Amino acid sequence: MKFKIKHAALFLAGIAAGGALIITALHFKRIMLLQEYLDTLTANAQDGDIICRLGDRTWSLYFKGLSKRDKRFSHLGIIHRKDEAVMVINAEGRAWAGKDSVNEVALREFITPARMIGLYRLDNADGKAIAEEALKMIGRPFDWDFDLHNADKLYCTELLYVVLKKTVPEIELETAHTFKRDIVPLEAVSNSTQFREVLFFE
Numbered sequence: 001m002k003f004k005i006k007h008a009a010l011f012l013a014g015i016a017a018g019g020a021l022i023i024t025a026l027h028f029k030r031i032m033l034l035q036e037y038l039d040t041l042t043a044n045a046q047d048g049d050i051i052c053r054l055g056d057r058t059w060s061l062y063f064k065g066l067s068k069r070d071k072r073f074s075h076l077g078i079i080h081r082k083d084e085a086v087m088v089i090n091a092e093g094r095a096w097a098g099k100d101s102v103n104e105v106a107l108r109e110f111i112t113p114a115r116m117i118g119l120y121r122l123d124n125a126d127g128k129a130i131a132e133e134a135l136k137m138i139g140r141p142f143d144w145d146f147d148l149h150n151a152d153k154l155y156c157t158e159l160l161y162v163v164l165k166k167t168v169p170e171i172e173l174e175t176a177h178t179f180k181r182d183i184v185p186l187e188a189v190s191n192s193t194q195f196r197e198v199l200f201f202e
Helices: 002-044 058-065 107-111 127-135 156-167
Strands: 050-054 075-082 085-091 102-106 116-121 176-178 181-183 196-201
Touching: 002 107, 002 116, 002 196, 050 107, 075 127, 075 156, 085 107, 085 127, 085 156, 102 107, 127 156
Parallel strands: none
Antiparallel strands: 050 075, 050 116, 075 085, 085 102, 116 196, 176 181
C-alpha cells in the first residue's frame, strides 16, 4: 500500500513539474514575442499612427463586439514619438488602476495585454499634427456616457474622432448606433480604406 501511495505521489509530482515547465515555456515564448513586436513597432511606428489592440480584460469582449465586420480589436491609441521612446496616447477607463482618463503610456505597457496588434496610418495626413493634438487631450476624463458630441470627456475611439476633426477634417470615421448613442467602433479604423494597415500581429 505504501509503495503504491509513494509511486502515485511521485507520478502526481511529475505531472505538476511538467505542467510548470510548460507554463514557464509558454510565458518565455510570450516574452520573446512581445519583445519582437516591440522592436518591430518601434522601428516602424510614426507620429500620428493609430495602434489597435485586442485586450485580455472583460471590457475587451464588449468593445470588440461593437464592430460588425472586423472584430479583431477592442482598444486603440495614437502614437507619439518622444526622442527615442515610442509612446501611446489613449483614453483608458480603469479607475481601479488610477487610469480613468486620457493618458500617455510607453508602447511596451500598451501592448503587454494585447492578443492582437494592428498599426494603421493616414498616408496623406500630418502625423506630427495628429500626435500634438492628441497630447492636448491628456488629462480629460474617460467618457462613461459615451457621448460623441461632448469632447469634455473621451473614450478611446472618441479621442481619435475629436483629434481627426481638428487635424484632418476631411476624414469621416464610421459610427454605429447602439444603446441610443452614436459611437465609433474600432473597425472605423481597421476596416476603413482611409487607413493603411502597416503591421498586424496575432
